[in-house]
Amino acid sequence: MPDARAVPDAAVETRGLTKRYRGGQLAVDALDLTVPRGSVFGFLGPNGSGKTTTIRMLMGLIEPTAGRARLLGAPMPRAARSVLPRVGALIEGPALYSFLNGRDNLIRLDAADPTADPRTRAARVSTALERVGLTAAARKKARAYSLGMKQRLGLAAALLQPRELLVLDEPTNGLDPQGMREIRTLVRELADDGTTVFLSSHLLDEIEQVCTHAAVMAQGRLIVQGTVAELAAGSRGRLSVTTPDPADAVRVLKEHGVTDLVVLDERVTGELPTTGPAPLDLADLNAALVHAGVRVRAFGAERASLEDAFVALTGEGFDVAG
Numbered sequence: 001m002p003d004a005r006a007v008p009d010a011a012v013e014t015r016g017l018t019k020r021y022r023g024g025q026l027a028v029d030a031l032d033l034t035v036p037r038g039s040v041f042g043f044l045g046p047n048g049s050g051k052t053t054t055i056r057m058l059m060g061l062i063e064p065t066a067g068r069a070r071l072l073g074a075p076m077p078r079a080a081r082s083v084l085p086r087v088g089a090l091i092e093g094p095a096l097y098s099f100l101n102g103r104d105n106l107i108r109l110d111a112a113d114p115t116a117d118p119r120t121r122a123a124r125v126s127t128a129l130e131r132v133g134l135t136a137a138a139r140k141k142a143r144a145y146s147l148g149m150k151q152r153l154g155l156a157a158a159l160l161q162p163r164e165l166l167v168l169d170e171p172t173n174g175l176d177p178q179g180m181r182e183i184r185t186l187v188r189e190l191a192d193d194g195t196t197v198f199l200s201s202h203l204l205d206e207i208e209q210v211c212t213h214a215a216v217m218a219q220g221r222l223i224v225q226g227t228v229a230e231l232a233a234g235s236r237g238r239l240s241v242t243t244p245d246p247a248d249a250v251r252v253l254k255e256h257g258v259t260d261l262v263v264l265d266e267r268v269t270g271e272l273p274t275t276g277p278a279p280l281d282l283a284d285l286n287a288a289l290v291h292a293g294v295r296v297r298a299f300g301a302e303r304a305s306l307e308d309a310f311v312a313l314t315g316e317g318f319d320v321a322g
């Protein structure tokens with residue numbers, strides 16, 4: 001019987017998904033995650049927050065302690081056999097033979113796929129190598145690959161077949177800034193082709209640049225999920241006014257609900273209100289200042305970033321070490 005609560009167009013859906021490791025560690029705590037089809041979904045959290053454990057449960061690599069997970073609408077791990085061929089994954093670095101070169105590693109992996117046509121194998125491998133920028137290094141032994149090159153080779157393996165969903169655990173780990181940019185471009189291209197991409201990262205900046213949606217994890221719990229725009233909008237932007245009349249400016253801004261006002265010479269800054277009957281229109285606020293006789297030299301609001309949102313949500317900084 002179909003599950004009435006299931007979201008029909010979700011690429012990934014978990015309900016109450018929980019993992020307690022044998023040692024007693026609660027790594028994932030009652031996770032309700034909904035990844036819309038067609039999204040680039042960032043799974044964000046500091047090291048140890050439960051991202052890899054979640055991904056391993058999604059892919060049927062470990063059993064959940066409680067709860068359930070659906071991948072492309074099918075229950076995992078029960079439907080693994082029929083679903084996993086439609087899902088490409090890169091988890092904790094790919095399993096490579098160090099004595100084989102990059103191309104031969106891919107040929108071996110492709111040969112292990114019973115659905116892969118041997119007649120088109122060479123072309124498939126070349127396309128995948130090209131896609132991740134490894135063509136020039138294809139004849140190098142994998143043992144001589146840098147971490148970033150291994151990561152690319154893993155991604156190439158995930159791209160040997162067309163996939164409806166790609167699950168990438170920290171895909172830019174070990175890559176230099178140029179390599180990170182290339183992976184971001186690749187993710188965007190895949191998304192443009194209609195592939196749903198679910199990627200974990202501890203880099204806020206990366207999520208903000210490439211993802212349409214995100215979920216934030218901390219200590220095994222889901223803190224928030226939604227579109228990246230919604231998440232960033234949830235944090236308050238900071239207003240900045242430059243004026244020779246700072247005292248009057250403070251009075252007017254206070255009247256309009258601006259809080260945490262700080263005056264530094266001719267610069268007044270404060271937090272814009274997020275609650276209230278209607279969002280505060282910056283043009284109205286500027287007009288109110290001018291109307292009250294405050295001479296305004298400069299006026300603007302800094303855009304709230306996902307990092308601000310994260311700090312606001314968790315009350316702590318985002319530790320990117322590791």
Ligand SMILES: Nc1ncnc2c1ncn2[C@@H]1O[C@H](COP(=O)(O)OP(=O)(O)OP(=O)(O)O)[C@@H](O)[C@H]1O
Pocket residue numbers: 021022023025026027045046047048049050051052053054202
């Ligand atoms: N096999 C295991 N046995 C016991 N505890 C584990 C195991 N794997 C992970 N943990 C613990 O579960 C918690 C979540 O770990 P997990 O690897 O899922 O986090 P993560 O967010 O992916 O972090 P990272 O980015 O460092 O991989 C951590 O406290 C970790 O120590």
